[in-house]
Amino acid sequence: MNLTDDCAVGKTELVARDSLEMRNDSVSGVAVSQSILGRILSYGTIEVRGEEADGVRFGYIKKPEELRNTMQKYLADVADEAQ
Template sequence: MAYIDSNLINNESLLYRGKVTLWALLPWIVWGVIFAVVTAGAGLLLIPLGYMIIRSNEAGITDKRVIAKTGLIKRDTIEIGLSKVSSLQVKQSILGRILGYGSLTVCDVGTSRAPIKYIKNPMEFRRRFFELQEKNGMN
């Protein structure tokens, strides 16, 4: 079960789930192949490891908060109430723009910043968040 689904509180529902792009796996594949040549195939183990690490990233918007989790073994989470989010920044490299992925940075009214990497279509995530925030009169 996904972290977000297992941590919903009473009467909370998930409205939008940000998906992680598989393009983030590309560097793991490249390095895995390079190391496979050098290590007689052992470098290919980087590919499933990279897949598990990338798939361990989650981001979602519920009717009460923004939730994000990164990390496979070490876990970093951020959970900020919708009314406490002051901005949601999108960062995309040129390759990210071409391939449709980027990073989101969630900022609360204090100084906390939470980067969420490799989100597919981050502008859609941002749009959905601000639509929900406006619908609930929280902007």
């Protein structure tokens, strides 16, 4: 998962590929899902939701709450700079 001044970009691939490129101003939310085992082992799934598009899920993310908090802070900072 990469964040730039313009967009959020994420890719996952093993056999199949999922990718997301969404302008920062169209990201409406970032959600975390974790099972009990995921909470113990500190991994989970991140879902990036867009205003006009369905969310895209990225699984097996280490420290997903930390990533979500970093993304939310970054997106808030970018929105503040735009105003």
